[in-house]
Amino acid sequence: MKLSAVLITKNAGPEFAKCLESLAFADEIVVLDSGSTDDTLAVAEQFGARIFQSDDWPGFGPQRQRAQSHAQGEWLFWIDTDEVVTPELASSIQRAIEQAPAKKVFQVKRLSWFFGRFIRHSGWYPDKVVRLYRREEFGYDDALVHEKVHCPGASVETLGGDLLHYTATNFPDYMSKSVRYAEDWAEGRARRGKKASLFSACTHSLGAFVRKYLLQRGFLDGRHGFLLAVTTAIYAFNKYAALWIKTRR
Structure with missing residues (x-):
């Protein structure tokens, strides 16, 4: 075969x-x-x-x-x-x-x-x-x-x-998958002894938006590019926030 x-x-x-x-x-x-x-x-x-x-x-x-x-x-x-x-x-x-x-x-x-x-x-x-x-x-x-x-x-x-x-194609499904991926990412980092703060969650979120919308020229994708940059920033925040929560436990 x-x-x-x-x-x-x-x-x-x-x-x-x-x-x-x-x-x-x-x-x-x-x-x-x-x-x-x-x-x-x-x-x-x-x-x-x-x-x-x-x-x-x-x-x-x-x-x-x-x-x-x-x-x-x-x-x-x-x-x-x-x-x-x-x-x-x-x-x-x-x-x-x-x-x-x-x-x-x-x-x-x-x-x-x-x-x-x-x-x-x-x-x-x-x-x-x-x-x-x-x-x-x-x-x-x-x-x-x-x-x-x-x-x-x-x-x-x-x-x-x-x-x-x-x-x-479906906004609730897309965002729930994003949250699940953020949780899996945080779990993997926590197992390796990594930590995060809410401040780092904010800075990574801002950095993700700037990189996606400006540096990677997301503005050329119009309103879809702006929405993509925002959801990417939310995902970045969720990753580090989830890691912060795990380390506090």
Whole structure:
């Protein structure tokens, strides 16, 4: 088996069917679910995915490691449930795995949708992330959130085409996910003995807004860019506030 498309899921959301449909070029689709209560598993079955389930949640990095253990392909392509592969990217993936030497990994360019508009500035595009590698060579790190592929010594090449990322289509869901990520980030920092203050929460929040809106030219994305800068500042505040609360306990 040449290529496995791998996902971790929990209540995958409205883009899940489009996501799976865009993976028709893969030899198998592997889904590791952690307790979905909606139609996620039914949709996955509809597209012929191999479905596995976990009873606990160890964090994003460890969960991806678990999912990798279920894949059978020589190559792994990772995708999230709110992402869609464009035809150009699918063709680029197929060409890449036919001719790549050892110790070669591939990154994709994510083009993200934010409440009605694809964001092309604000530091969001091209959002390059490693998503394609040989199963026996590399894997994800242990980070609870903002996990990355651990690929020391690898050469990295960027694939053609975009990975469409429908990250923000529902405001309550987007903000609740942001709070969950902030909590996971704080938990990881607290385990390493890190501390924070409310003052640092404020300064990091202000810095996040300035960086996103001015330095990364979020103003070129119009009102959407301003909203993105504000929500980024809120996320930064929540991270350090959550860490402050944990250290006070």
